[in-house]
Amino acid sequence: MAAYSAVTVFRHTLEQLLDCNQLPPHVSKTQIISLRENICSLQSSLDKLPFVPKLKSDKMKDLHTRIREAIYTAQDEVDYWIRGHSTQRSDEKTMKKLEDDIKLVEHDAVVLEEEIRNDPTGDLFLESSPQPSFNFSGKDKIVGQEEEFKLVTEWLESDDKARLVIPIIGMPGIGKTFLARSIYDHKQIRNLFDIRAWVTLSQYYSYQEVLSKILNTMESKNYQAGHYATQGDEQTLLQRLHQELYNLKYLIVVDDVWDTKAWDRLALALPDKETGSRILLTTRILEVAHAVKNSSFLHEMKLLGLEQSWELLCYRVFGDKVEDYKDDITKACPAHLQDTGRSIAEKCNGLPLSIMVVGGILSERAELEYWIRIEEDIAAAAVGEDSYMEILSLSYNHLPDKLKGCFLYMGAFPEESEIRVSKLIKLWVAEGFLPKPELPTQTLELVAQKALVDLVQRNLISISERSSNGRIKVCLMRDSIRDLVEIESEKEKFFHCRKKYNQQLEEGMKKQRRVSIHINLLMSLEEVYETTKTITSARTLLYLGPHHHHPLPFFLTFDLLRVLDAFTVYFADFPDEILQLVHLTYLSLTYNHELPPEISLLKKLQVLMVRRKPKLIFIGVSFLPDEIWEMPELRHLWFTETDFPTLQPNIPQNRPLLLNLQTLSYINAASCTRDVLRSMPSLKKLSMWAVAPGVIGLYLDELKQLEAFKFTVLHPSPNKQVEFEPEISFPQTLRKLSLSGCGLPWDAMEVVAALPNLEVLKLRELAFNGEAWCLEDHHVFDKLKFLLIEYINFKRWIADMYHFPGLERLYLKHCYELEEIPSDIGFIGPLELIELVDCSLQAVESAEIIKREQEVDYEKKDFQVRIYCSYE
Structure with a gap:
């Protein structure tokens, strides 16, 4: 439960206090050390209680509640010490009470551990959490619902030219969305329609946002998802959507519809031009399904039978192992678990989601005794009206x-x-x-x-x-x-989410530790603002609504914030209140000016992300203050393109200053001198930009842990190129490399091919320049899985399957002069996908030949070729 998180957070707080050695005058170091020892002991006790039998669950919940309350009280007190505004005089008596409360709950944790250990199978619950016994890849497929898949698909493929609305109805957890997604992604359905889109309607939907989402997910035979414009007011988006779909055969999935009003408004944007278009709609409400359907067909999801449930459970528990038993996947279950497994499947009452989450629990252990205890818990949970949620709650309890x-x-x-x-x-x-x-x-x-x-x-x-x-x-x-x-x-008391205007804030909610705003504009309403401000214990504030282009009249902070995610909030002026948040570890916002030097007062800050809107690049200007070098706890820095401040003369040389920094994104390469990079030895991800013409020194040899590197030349041209001094080279640790606009000769690819760990290579917009990319025998990209070539002006590509033995996905975009894709590429064993976007007709024809050869002649069923060409 959240008690463990609270203990871990408090332990971090105490250790930071001891490390900085700047204790308040009324608190001794001995007191903090003693308190930390108690916290470590309590955490150790909790580690010994990863699970409890259901008979002990109420006792465990009560213990966790008391632990959480004791830790929250102690955390509040210590946080106010650090801030210098203690709510009471923190004398030895106060410290003693905090320590005694924590010792008391620790004692009770030890007692509960002994009680469970005395249980005949208690050891099953006292072992530390093991690795799952069976590996699940996360790739879902239809198991037990094959007939439903076939039935709905037949209606999608019918010859009826009318725009049919096909409802799928069923209770929560029965698999409506999964069935719809499986159909939507199926290769046969993808090829049947000119254009497809997916949108999910929540209970608190915005019609403008719904229209924008449909446009954003639309994918046609000519254009990828993301091609269509998604900005505008409601009427503009409605007209745009109607126009894009006009006279086309389209498939729209509208997932999770709660009322007919939502559908009625959306239907206005979906033309009916007798093209055979289909709308697949999922809902849990029968009245909605009957109201929207315009044919005799309404598909009501059925509960799985016992055999279907058992198959799905085996698929979920035994993961990739079931591939060895395609004729009967239940054979993947060891014989000693078969009877108990079947019983568990039956007690899940035919609900796929229940079976899936229970399968997640079972996959951890292969001992019969463990499965029997899980069976007992499920049997107890399956009794009563709310059995479905009770079974799901087991996944949380375990x-x-x-x-x-x-x-x-x-x-x-x-x-x-x-x-x-x-x-x-x-x-x-x-x-x-x-x-x-x-x-x-x-x-x-x-x-x-x-x-x-x-x-x-x-x-x-x-x-x-x-x-x-x-x-x-x-x-x-x-x-x-x-x-x-x-x-x-x-x-x-973990999170309070503000979702709508008239949402009541009950008394108990005021003690929530975290606040999430789902509609940013609500915070411009004084009543909402003042109500939310009463949650004084909040440590986290997340603005998760859509981006706003204008400053909000009200902005919300709390004195003890650790996390402030205001990336979707635009600030005309930097809020001075932020500079008082001494506990802050995460800060993101949208702000167009230089950060104040006082940002360095936030000594605990780990993440700093600042976006500029609109995106403007000022060469030779840093929006970071020089004081950024005084923030050693920083782990991730992300900015819209900027320079990095130079090292000041008074800073000792050859000393790692940003020792913990792992991510540095969108920084001018000219400001990344050797001394600058030497001061960031832990960098794992680095994004640089440069302008041409010019001479660039990368100095990447200073970064011994670098795994991902992105280099972009702004506004590249064949006549304006950058030079690398010394010659370009990369750390052997690189796994991802993205180059754009560099204008390198193809001979330089030898340096890239020599990277032993490279998995991803992205070449964009004249990254390499020349008519032919000819790979030599020793140019072997052993571990490369992903290759993107975009806006590269080469004509010939000479390669075979041996140059890319592990390639899984190949993307070619806007390669207008490419004469042919090497035919041998199709014989790469792991290759799953070749995708072309606006490439030459010759390249498209060669891709079609590879497709026919692999899918028809060699029956490579999982292989796909996708072609998007707007000039057909």
Whole structure:
């Protein structure tokens, strides 16, 4: 529960106090050391209680509540000490009470541990959380609902030329969205329609935002998603959408419709021109389904039967192992677990989501005794009207404590929002509720990445998009899981989400530790602002609504904030209140001017992200103050293009100043001197820009841990090139490389091919210059998985399958002169996708030949060729 997160955060606070050695005059170092020892002991006790049997769950919940309240009280007191505004005179008596309260809950934790240990199977629950016994890739596929897939697909493919609205109805967790997504992404359906789009309607939707989302996700045979303009007022967007769909055969999925009013407004934008268009609509409300359908077809999702449930459970528990048993995936289950597994599948009552999350629990252990205890818990949960939510809650109760804070944090984001993992991980780390890495070579970011993967393995988070190197890039949370998060979060006083104007703030809500604003504009209303301001205990403030182009009349801060994510809020003037937030670890905002020097007063700041809107680049100007060098805790710096301040003469040379800095993004290469980079030895991700013509020194040899490097020449031209002095070279640690506008000769590719760990290579806009890219026998990209070539003016590409043995995805965009894609590329074993966007007709023809050869002649079923050419 959130108790563990609270303990971890408080431990970090105490250790920081001891490290800085700047204690308030009324607090002794001995007192802080003693308090820290108690906290460490309490955390150790909690680590020994990763799970509890259901019979002990109420006792465990009560213990966690008391731990949380004791830690929150102590954290508040210490935070006010640091700020210099103690709410009471913190004498020895106050310290003694804090320490006694913590000792009391620690004692109770030890007692509970002994009680569980005396249980005959208690050891199953007292072991530290193991790695899952079976690996689940996160790739979902239809299991147990094949007939439903076929039935709905037949209606989509019917010859009826009318615009048909096809409702899919069912209770939460039955798989409506998953079925719709599987159909939407299917290759056969993709080829059937001229244009496709997907939109999800939350209960608190904005019609303008809905129209914008449809335009943003629209993908046609000529254009990728993201091509269509998505900005404008409601009427402009409605007209634009209607115009883009006019006379085309389209498929629109409208997911999670709550009322007919939402559909009636949207229907106005969707033309009916007898083209055979289809709208696939999901809802949990029967009246909505009947009101929107315009044919005899309405698909009501059915609960899975026992055999279907058992198949799905096996698929989820045994992960990739089921591939060895394609004729009967239930054979992947060891014989000693078969009977118990079937019983568990039956008790999930045919609901796919219940089966999936229970499968996540079972995948951790292969001991029969463990499965029997899970079966008993599910049997107890399956009794009563709210059995579905009770079964889902088991997935939360069985989470290791160190993951519960990460899981609850997902509830801060708006419904159906797609969450960028890079941001989520920064937030988790800045919050401080992740334990320190066990190995010195690990970072907190790696611990957070593992936590994310663990939540995906348990089917509590879904993967929406993967990055170019195959890692999770965007994730989301299903509605029913989100409902669970909101219930648990309210109990734990973990998050308050402001979603609408007339939302009541009850007395207990004022003690929430975190505040999330889903509609930024609400904070311009004085009543809402003043009400929200009463949550004085808040440590986190997230503005997660749409970007605003004008400053908000009111801005909200809290005295004890650790995290302030105001990236979607525009500031005309820098808020002086921010400079008083001495606990701040994460700060993001939109601001067009230089940051004040006083930003260096925020000594705990780890993440600083500043966006300029509109995006303007001033060469030779730094929007960072010189004092940025005085902020050693910084881990991630992200700015719209700027220079980096020079090292001052009074700063000692050859001393790492930004020792913890891992990310430095969009910095002028001219300001990244050797001394500057030498002062950032932990950099893992670096983005530079430059202007041509000019001479650039990269000095990347100073960065021994660099994994991702992006270099962009602004406004490149064949007649204006940069020179690299010394010759261009890259660290052997690089995994991702992106080059744009460099104008390098193809001979320089030898340096890139020599990188032993390179997985992703992106070449954009004259990155290399010359008519032919001819790979020699020794130019082998051993580990390369992703290759993007965009706006490169080469004509010939001489290569074969042996040059890219591990390539999985190849993207060619705007290569107007390319005469042919090497035919041998299609025979690369791992290759899954070739995508062309606005390339030469010769390149398109060669791609079509590769497609026919691999799909027809060699029956490579998972292989795809996608072609988007607007000039057909």
